[in-house]
Amino acid sequence: MKQFVVIGCGRFGSSVAENLYKLGHDVLAIDGHEETVQNISDKVTHAVQVDATDEHALRSLGLRNFDVAVITIGSHIQSSIMATLIVKELGVKYVVAKAQSELHAKVLYKIGADRVVFPERDMGMRVAHNLVATNILDYIELAPEYSIMEITTIDEWHEKTLLDLNIRSRYGINIMAIKHGNHINVSPTANDVVHRGDVLVVIGHNNDLKRLQK
Amino acid sequence: MKQFVVIGCGRFGSSVAENLYKLGHDVLAIDGHEETVQNISDKVTHAVQVDATDEHALRSLGLRNFDVAVITIGSHIQSSIMATLIVKELGVKYVVAKAQSELHAKVLYKIGADRVVFPERDMGMRVAHNLVATNILDYIELAPEYSIMEITTIDEWHEKTLLDLNIRSRYGINIMAIKHGNHINVSPTANDVVHRGDVLVVIGHNNDLKRLQK
Ligand SMILES: Nc1ncnc2c1ncn2[C@@H]1O[C@H](COP(=O)(O)OP(=O)(O)OP(=O)(O)O)[C@@H](O)[C@H]1O
Ligand SMILES: Nc1ncnc2c1ncn2[C@@H]1O[C@H](COP(=O)(O)OP(=O)(O)OP(=O)(O)O)[C@@H](O)[C@H]1O
Ligand SMILES: [Ca+2]
Ligand SMILES: [Ca+2]
Ligand SMILES: [Ca+2]
Numbered sequence: 128m129k130q131f132v133v134i135g136c137g138r139f140g141s142s143v144a145e146n147l148y149k150l151g152h153d154v155l156a157i158d159g160h161e162e163t164v165q166n167i168s169d170k171v172t173h174a175v176q177v178d179a180t181d182e183h184a185l186r187s188l189g190l191r192n193f194d195v196a197v198i199t200i201g202s203h204i205q206s207s208i209m210a211t212l213i214v215k216e217l218g219v220k221y222v223v224a225k226a227q228s229e230l231h232a233k234v235l236y237k238i239g240a241d242r243v244v245f246p247e248r249d250m251g252m253r254v255a256h257n258l259v260a261t262n263i264l265d266y267i268e269l270a271p272e273y274s275i276m277e278i279t280t281i282d283e284w285h286e287k288t289l290l291d292l293n294i295r296s297r298y299g300i301n302i303m304a305i306k307h308g309n310h311i312n313v314s315p316t317a318n319d320v321v322h323r324g325d326v327l328v329v330i331g332h333n334n335d336l337k338r339l340q341k
Numbered sequence: 342m343k344q345f346v347v348i349g350c351g352r353f354g355s356s357v358a359e360n361l362y363k364l365g366h367d368v369l370a371i372d373g374h375e376e377t378v379q380n381i382s383d384k385v386t387h388a389v390q391v392d393a394t395d396e397h398a399l400r401s402l403g404l405r406n407f408d409v410a411v412i413t414i415g416s417h418i419q420s421s422i423m424a425t426l427i428v429k430e431l432g433v434k435y436v437v438a439k440a441q442s443e444l445h446a447k448v449l450y451k452i453g454a455d456r457v458v459f460p461e462r463d464m465g466m467r468v469a470h471n472l473v474a475t476n477i478l479d480y481i482e483l484a485p486e487y488s489i490m491e492i493t494t495i496d497e498w499h500e501k502t503l504l505d506l507n508i509r510s511r512y513g514i515n516i517m518a519i520k521h522g523n524h525i526n527v528s529p530t531a532n533d534v535v536h537r538g539d540v541l542v543v544i545g546h547n548n549d550l551k552r553l554q555k
């Protein structure tokens with residue numbers, strides 16, 4: 128079990144804090160806003176109302192004993208930078224911070240953040256990709272040129288086996304799973320049949336995946 | 342090519358708009374804030390400063406001819422609901438809206454949103470999962486019980502073939518890809534060797550995947 132402190136409990140921060148706690152870890156949630164602290168208090172180990180730019184307050188919470196700090200203050204860049212600097216100086220081992228922009232991220236790295244995340248930007252990219260191709264249900268970038276996609280199946284594929292469809296040699300992509308309602312087959316073999324409504328989880332080069340998109 | 346209108350160009354909305362435009366689509370970006378409109382204007386087809394709760398203004402932009410509207414107004418729930426209602430009534434075919442909470446989402450669906458997204462909540466869950474296991478680099482939930490994960494390889498796996506490691510029968514999970522620096526092998530075979538620093542992309546039941554996490 129690790130000790131996490133989440134600073135800022137907006138939509139992103141509260142989700143991080145609640146999920147870490149659900150996964151069985153110790154989570155101290157900090158926010159400057161009283162109501163926000165009350166709302167999260169029964170979903171984490173401890174929740175306190177503290178201004179994260181107040182070094183003395185953070186020190187007296189014993190933050191130096193924590194393994195990971197996640198700074199999710201969003202709109203006020205200066206506070207996010209100050210809070211990151213303080214937890215780093217207090218000796219928290221691993222510091223993750225949310226950034227608004229590339230410039231903000233650069234500053235966060237300079238002052239010692241170990242990892243910078245862009246939740247809205249990353250999710251915006253994912254949603255955009257999902258929207259342009261109606262047969263793509265979900266999308267994840269694996270490497271600059273490679274992705275995993277969930278695609279709906281087209282009429283001509285239904286009731287055929289993977290061997291018949293021969294998607295690997297026709298398109299150069301691999302089928303990793305077949306979703307059929309609530310059931311998911313994560314080791315599809317050549318004899319497995321694709322039914323109407325099935326969703327395929329595929330992996331491949333973006334150029335090859337493009338040819339599958341309608 | 343489809344016609345998209347993105348209403349609200351905060352961090353999430355601007356990322357959606359810019360990515361749709363990069364993917365080759367027509368994008369009208371709308372925001373109530375002048376500076377925000379200026380910042381995005383050269384990254385989309387058109388950008389206009391309009392209050393999205395002003396029905397007449399939206400109508401005069403010809404919104405009824407758009408294929409998809411994405412409403413990303415975040416903090417002000419009432420404006421998000423009004424804007425969604427207006428674009429739906431103007432006849433936009435497919436409406437995606439960003440929600441703050443489950444209650445907000447329920448209202449958005451009731452008034453006709455075709456899809457509701459929770460970017461901060463979803464990304465918070467992903468980041469939490471990535472943080473708890475240091476060998477997990479990325480994580481995506483495929484179905485309630487199944488996930489895809491990127492994991493770093495451990496010493497005892499290095500210079501062995503997938504056949505030697507026998508991860509499929511030992512853990513019940515499948516290896517979908519091997520990342521080696523900038524190269525990615527998306528059709529790994531039994532004879533492929535795992536090297537130091539390689540990352541495996543695996544798919545499986547969450548219980549099986551848990552056994553791989555350190
Ligand atoms: N100096 C501070 N000390 C403590 N908490 C703070 C401080 N500044 C901001 N916060 C808290 O951080 C949280 C996130 O800030 P804000 O809402 O500005 O960011 P956001 O990026 O819009 O959040 P999200 O998108 O995750 O909802 C809020 O709950 C806010 O009360
Ligand atoms: N009535 C409105 N008409 C037009 N634009 C609006 C309206 N209300 C809010 N917006 C714009 O929507 C954008 C997103 O709103 P806001 O920043 O409150 O949400 P957010 O969820 O914190 O955003 P994000 O997390 O994506 O940065 C802002 O750029 C804001 O100017
Ligand atoms: Ca917030
Ligand atoms: Ca905000
Ligand atoms: Ca914003």
Ligand SMILES: [Ca+2]
Nearest residue numbers: 201247415461
């Ligand atoms: Ca946000």
